[in-house]
Structure formats: structure tokens, C-alpha cells
Amino acid sequence: MHRILTTLGCALTVALATAWSVAPPPDVARPAPTTVRTHDGPVRGTAHDGYRTFDGIPYAKPPVGSLRWAPPRPASAWSGTWEATRPRSACPQPAGEVPGGSTDEDCLHVNITTPDDAGPARPRPVIVWLHGGGFTTGAGSSYDAHRMATRGNVVVVTVDYRLGALGFLAHSGLPGSGTFGLADQQAALRWVRAEIGAFGGDAHDVTLAGESAGGYSVCAQLASPAAGGLFDRAIIESGPCTGSPDRPFAPSSVPLSTARAQGEDLAARVGCGSARDAAACLRRVGVSRLLAAQDGDQHPSYGTPLLAVDPAAALTAGRLRRVPVLIGHNHDEGDGWAAGFVLAGHPVTPDTWPDIARSFFPSPGQARAIVRAYPVHRTDGGPVFGAVIGDADFACPTARTEALLATRTPVWRYEFADEHAPPLTPGTSPFPLGAPHASELPYLFDLGGRPRALTGAQHRLADAMIDYWTRFARTADPNAPTSRHWPRQTVLSLAPDHIAPTHTSRSRHHCPFWNAMSEHGAPPHGSRETL
Numbered sequence: 001m002h003r004i005l006t007t008l009g010c011a012l013t014v015a016l017a018t019a020w021s022v023a024p025p026p027d028v029a030r031p032a033p034t035t036v037r038t039h040d041g042p043v044r045g046t047a048h049d050g051y052r053t054f055d056g057i058p059y060a061k062p063p064v065g066s067l068r069w070a071p072p073r074p075a076s077a078w079s080g081t082w083e084a085t086r087p088r089s090a091c092p093q094p095a096g097e098v099p100g101g102s103t104d105e106d107c108l109h110v111n112i113t114t115p116d117d118a119g120p121a122r123p124r125p126v127i128v129w130l131h132g133g134g135f136t137t138g139a140g141s142s143y144d145a146h147r148m149a150t151r152g153n154v155v156v157v158t159v160d161y162r163l164g165a166l167g168f169l170a171h172s173g174l175p176g177s178g179t180f181g182l183a184d185q186q187a188a189l190r191w192v193r194a195e196i197g198a199f200g201g202d203a204h205d206v207t208l209a210g211e212s213a214g215g216y217s218v219c220a221q222l223a224s225p226a227a228g229g230l231f232d233r234a235i236i237e238s239g240p241c242t243g244s245p246d247r248p249f250a251p252s253s254v255p256l257s258t259a260r261a262q263g264e265d266l267a268a269r270v271g272c273g274s275a276r277d278a279a280a281c282l283r284r285v286g287v288s289r290l291l292a293a294q295d296g297d298q299h300p301s302y303g304t305p306l307l308a309v310d311p312a313a314a315l316t317a318g319r320l321r322r323v324p325v326l327i328g329h330n331h332d333e334g335d336g337w338a339a340g341f342v343l344a345g346h347p348v349t350p351d352t353w354p355d356i357a358r359s360f361f362p363s364p365g366q367a368r369a370i371v372r373a374y375p376v377h378r379t380d381g382g383p384v385f386g387a388v389i390g391d392a393d394f395a396c397p398t399a400r401t402e403a404l405l406a407t408r409t410p411v412w413r414y415e416f417a418d419e420h421a422p423p424l425t426p427g428t429s430p431f432p433l434g435a436p437h438a439s440e441l442p443y444l445f446d447l448g449g450r451p452r453a454l455t456g457a458q459h460r461l462a463d464a465m466i467d468y469w470t471r472f473a474r475t476a477d478p479n480a481p482t483s484r485h486w487p488r489q490t491v492l493s494l495a496p497d498h499i500a501p502t503h504t505s506r507s508r509h510h511c512p513f514w515n516a517m518s519e520h521g522a523p524p525h526g527s528r529e530t531l
Contacts, residue, residue, distance in 0.1 A: 036198045040077040045084045045112075050150050054112040054199065055141065056088030059191035060184065062106035063162060068283045069174045072108060072187040087111060087141035091163045092287045096137045103287040105166065110188055111140050111158045113149040118200025125473045126201040128192055128231065129158045130185060132212030132239070132438065135251065135298035136164050144446035151463060152470025155201035159188045165266060165294040166287070170259035170301045173278040178259050178301025182220055186306075189221075189230035207233040207473040211441060215239020216251035216311075219401075220300055222321045223314040224307050233476055235469065236327040238437060240397035241320070241405075242312045245299065249337055249437075250393035253310055256303035262295065269293040315404050324476040325405055326469070328414035328491075329398045332434035334389025338382045339429045348381025356385065360392070369516035382431045391513040394437070399511065412478055412486055414468075415502070416440040417495040418461065422452045440494075444469065457496035464499055468492075 034047045036054065045054035060072035067073060089104035090097075118124045129145070131138035140158030149156050161167060167181030176183075193203050208231040210218050218234050219241035221227040243252030267273050270293050272281035302310045314320050342348060348356060353376040358367040376384045395415075402413045419432070421439035424447075433439075442452040443462035454462060468478040468486065478486050486492045490501040 035081065038195045038198055040075055040082075041079070042081045043084045044081050047116075048146065050116050051146050052114050052116065053146070054084040054114075055086055056109045056111065057082065057084050058108060059110050059159075060108040060187045063108065063166070063180075063184075064105045065283065068105065068166065069169065069171075069177050069180060069279070071176060071180065072184050074187075075108075075191075084112075087139075088160075090139035090141070091160050092166055092291060093133075093137045093163050094291055097133060097142055098137070098139055101291070103291070105287060107160050107162070108184055108187070109140070109160050110191065112155065112196075112199050112201075113145040114155045114200045115149055115153055118153075118155060120197050120200070122200070123197060123202035123205075124153055124155050124200055125205045125207065125470070126155045126157060126192060126196055126203070127207045127209050127235075127470070127473050128189060129156060130161070130208070130210030130214035130217045131158065132210065132214045132251075133163070135168055135181060135213045135300070136294075136296070138163065138213070142448055143441075144449045147446065147462070148444060148466050148470065151466050152473070154470050154473055155196060155199060157188075157192055157196070157201075159185060161185050161188070164298055165290050168259075168298045168300055169263050169266060169282075169294075170256055170304075171263040171267060171278065171282070172260055174263075174282070176305055177263070178256055178304045179220075179306040182217060182224065182300055183226075183306055185217055185221065186224070186227050186230060189227070193230065204232070205474070206231045207235060209235035209237070209469075210239065211237040211438065212239050213251045216241070216243055216253075217300075219243075219311040219315075219320075220253065220307055222323070223309065223311040223319065226306055228321065231323070233323050233473060234325045235472065236325065236401075237440065238329050238333060238394055238398075240327075240329070240394065240401045241315045242397040242400050243393075244312065247393040247397075248297065249334065249389055250397065252299055252312075253302045253307065254299045255310075256301045259299070259301040266290075266293050266295075315401065318404075318408055320405070320408075322409045324410045324472070326412045326414070326472045326478060327398060327402055327405070328416065329390075329394045330435045330437060330439055331415055331417040331419070332386060332390060333394040333437045334391075335383065335386035335431075335433045336425070336436040337389055338386035339431065339433060341385065342382045342430045348376060348385045350376050350378070350381075353381060353384070357388070360388070366516070370513070373512040373516040386436075388513065391511060396511040396513050406489070410476065410488065412472070412488060412492070413490075414486075414492045414494055416443075417493050418443075418458065419495070420455075420458075422454065422458075440465070455496065461494060461496045461499070465494060 034052050035044045058075040088109045089107050090102045091107035095101040140160045143158050145156035161184035162181045170178030208218050215236040216239035218236050243250045245252050270285045272278050275281035357370045361367045374384050405411045419434045421435045443465050472478040484499045493502045
């Protein structure tokens with residue numbers, strides 16, 4: 001059952017991503033080009049109404065041949081002018097967010113959106129965005145950032161990094177393997193420090209931000225000594241630093257020994273298990289075959305040169321980099337997965353609920369405690385199951401992350417709570433989804449270039465969120481005299497026409513999941529004793 005749920009979670013991530021597919025360009029006159037000079041050569045982008053975009057700029061050499069499963073190398077200079085007027089290939093991944101998937105390993109690019117009047121003489125704060133997708137799918141080009149750039153007066157950089165086995169396979173024959181996707185992110189940050197001034201960005205005012213796997217990547221970079229000095233603030237959306245593999249719907253990292261065992265299995269599946277030179281054999285395997293052989297869920301490895309310890313352990317020990325943090329989750333994180341479970345023919349009823357709970361919490365005492373803390377009545381099984389997923393994997397770990405961070409650095413926490421958030425997937429849900437995983441993203445970006453249909457109140461909420469996010473990037477404080485004050489040590493509830501601090505969100509003192517676990521001697525999820 002646990003594997004079914006994990007697989008379902010991955011499938012739903014793909015379904016969610018499909019809704020973000022990049023829209024075809026509208027049939028309108030093309031805007032005039034614009035050119036910027038970088039150290040590698042001139043780059044031609046596109047001028048729009050109030051902003052400019054530069055898509056598909058290489059920040060590292062293509063990781064092909066001997067550079068497959070190797071640290072990223074700086075991009076080579078080019079002759080002529082680099083055409084940055086369209087997105088380049090996404091990193092290899094199965095079909096989903098990228099229609100038809102991708103098998104192109106030449107994928108280490110950044111996409112830049114900058115306000116018209118930003119320039120070296122008037123640099124703007126920079127937000128570097130790491131996409132989600134379970135470390136398996138996703139593309140920086142899916143996130144149209146023009147609203148954030150123009151309203152917030154910031155430069156936004158979205159990043160493509162290696163995914164799946166090509167980014168996170170660990171194997172004893174591949175030195176440094178297990179975290180090459182994270183190494184790509186660091187290479188992109190180094191590129192930003194060196195080059196963003198030419199695009200009107202302030203290289204000394206960089207906020208690293210991400211959602212889901214991208215949010216957890218921010219945690220990993222906070223824990224990685226190699227990322228020191230590469231960013232100044234952090235935004236973590238639905239990717240708490242206390243993630244753990246036994247909570248399969250949230251991102252996490254795994255021990256290097258576990259990852260290497262999985263890597264040996266993959267090597268055997270692609271015919272390299274008994275090869276004298278496994279690394280050379282693996283580098284000859286076609287991308288399509290690797291994608292077919294990799295597991296549905298991917299994780300960075302800790303115990304590597306880049307990520308020495310689990311971010312959860314580093315957080316508990318006070319060893320995360322001390323930069324201001326904005327962190328949060330959505331009110332109904334788990335409802336999308338729970339709805340998919342029900343639609344797949346697995347009703348959650350008073351009779352089936354104890355078995356489903358045991359699939360997540362094998363200890364009989366813990367499962368019974370969960371069933372008591374989250375009782376299922378005749379018709380509410382789906383939302384109850386969603387609440388357990390949301391609390392166990394996102395809400396309570398986010399509260400734990402905030403509580404630990406707040407002892408050492410300024411932290412602001414939010415809960416996105418628009419119960420009528422536009423759905424990200426087609427079809428009819430068996431119950432209202434509220435504000436599920438990723439539903440805050442259309443308020444910050446036009447996903448796939450398609451603005452979502454928002455009500456007037458939702459547009460105001462989107463503007464308020466962009467204002468909070470970009471003020472934080474500018475000053476390390478999301479507040480302004482004209483906005484609803486967001487005090488520390490509270491949670492700001494973000495809902496249309498109701499933006500207010502609340503003490504009723506999941507917190508270290510108000511979390512039924514933690515309370516149920518504590519009844520049976522289990523420490524709060526993400527505490528050092530659970531690692």
C-alpha cells in the first residue's frame with residue numbers, strides 16, 4: 001500500500017505538471033529584440049511591455065559524454081550573439097510538464113526576466129527560482145515571471161538543473177555522485193553572481209527561492225558549505241527542511257549508502273551491473289533507457305562532498321546557513337493526492353481507514369492514534385486522508401522547521417489558504433480540494449505562460465503575495481507601512497480579502513499529527529531522534 005501511495009504521488013505530480021505545459025506563443029507581432037553583453041559573449045533577448053526576457057542562456061557546459069555524472073563546468077564562450085529569444089530544452093524527464101518529455105542533456109540554462117529600466121546603474125534585487133517536480137520533472141521555462149519582475153521591481157532567474165537518475169544517481173564508480181543536480185544549482189548561482197549585473201540585477205542581493213523539490217533544494221543549499229556566499233536570503237514554499245523518506249509526498253534526502261544501493265540496482269537494470277568499468281558503461285546508456293529504468297521518486301544523497309549531512313540534522317544542530325527565511329505551506333497540501341487515491345478506486349471509509357493509516361504508520365499504536373486524532377465519518381474520508389498527508393508531510397514539518405530556524409535567524413511563516421484556488425488539473429475531484437499542493441504558484445507566476453482565471457479578490461491576493469515576496473527579497477523583511485503587518489512568531493494566513501496573522505495554523509503546539517505521535521513516544525517529525 002505504501003508503494004502504491006508513493007507511486008500515486010509521483011503520477012499526480014506528473015498530472016499536475018501537465019497542466020503547466022508551456023503555451024504556444026500567441027499570434028501577435030514579435031516584440032523588438034534587446035542585447036546584453038556577458039563575459040561569454042553577447043546575448044539577444046526580447047523586449048516586452050515593461051520588461052525584457054532572456055531565455056535559455058547556458059550557465060554550464062552540456063553534461064554529456066565524460067561530463068555526464070560529473071560536476072558542472074563553466075560554459076564556454078561563444079562567437080557571435082547568443083539567441084536568448086526562446087526557451088531551450090528542459091533537462092531529461094518523462095512526459096508530463098514537458099509535452100512528450102525530454103531526452104536532451106544539453107539543458108543547463110537560465111531564463112531571466114528583468115524590468116525595462118533595470119540596468120548596471122540601477123540594479124534590482126534578484127530572485128533565483130528553483131522549480132519543483134520531485135527531482136524528476138520540471139523546467140524553469142514553465143514559470144513566466146513577468147508579473148513578479150514588474151510589480152516587485154526585481155530580476156527573476158529560473159534555473160534548469162539535472163533531474164532523475166542523471167541528476168541524483170549515486171554509484172561508487174562515480175565520484176561525487178548523488179547530488180549533481182544540487183551542484184548544477186550552485187553553478188547557476190555562481191553564474192548569477194558573475195553575470196546578473198549586465199541584466200540589471202544586484203549580484204550582492206540574491207534570494208534563493210523554490211517550491212516543493214525546489215523548496216527542499218533551498219534547504220539543501222542552506223546546509224551545503226559549498227553554497228556559502230552564493231545567496232543572501234531564502235524562500236521555501238512547501239519544501240520543509242525536515243523532510244524524511246518515510247513521508248513519501250514531501251521531498252527529502254537519503255543516506256549515500258541507500259542511494260548507492262539504488263544506483264547499483266539501476267546499473268544492473270541497464271546492463272552495467274557486471275561491467276568492469278561501470279562508469280564508462282553507464283555513460284554509454286541512452287537517455288531513454290535511463291529514464292525507463294529510474295525509480296519514480298528521486299532524492300538527493302547526504303554523506304557526499306556537497307551535502308555532508310541531512311538538512312534536517314543540520315537544522316536541528318544549528319548548522320544551516322544563517323540568512324533570513326520566508327517559509328510556508330498550503331492549507332490543504334494533501335488533498336490532491338487523497339483525491340487521486342479515491343479516484344483510483346480506493347475509497348476512504350470508516351472500514352478502510354485503519355488499514356490505510358497502517359500503510360503510512362506501521363506501528364499499530366501510532367496507526368490507532370492517527371485514526372483517533374483524524375476520525376473518518378461516513379462521507380469525509382478523502383479530506384481526512386488529505387489532512388493527514390498535509391499535516392504529516394508539510395504543515396507540521398514546516399512548523400518544526402520554522403521553530404528551529406527562528407532560534408538563530410529572522411523567519412516569517414505563511415499559510416496559503418484560498419479555499420477556492422483555481423484547480424491546476426483538469427477533471428472533477430471527488431471533494432473540494434481547497435488550497436492543495438502547488439496551488440499558490442499561479443498567484444506568483446503565469447504557469448506555462450497561461451495566466452489563470454482569478455477573481456478580483458484573488459488578483460488582489462496575488463498582488464499582495466508578490467509584494468510580500470519581493471519586499472523580503474529587497475530588505476529581508478516582507479512588511480511595509482501600507483501592508484497588513486506580518487509579525488514574526490505568527491503565521492500569516494493568505495486568503496482573498498483576508499490576509500491576517502493567525503495562531504490557529506499548524507504549529508509546534510497545535511498539530512494533531514504530532515500530538516498523536518507523541519502519545520506513543522514518537523518525537524515530532526523532523527526532530528533529531530527520528531533521523
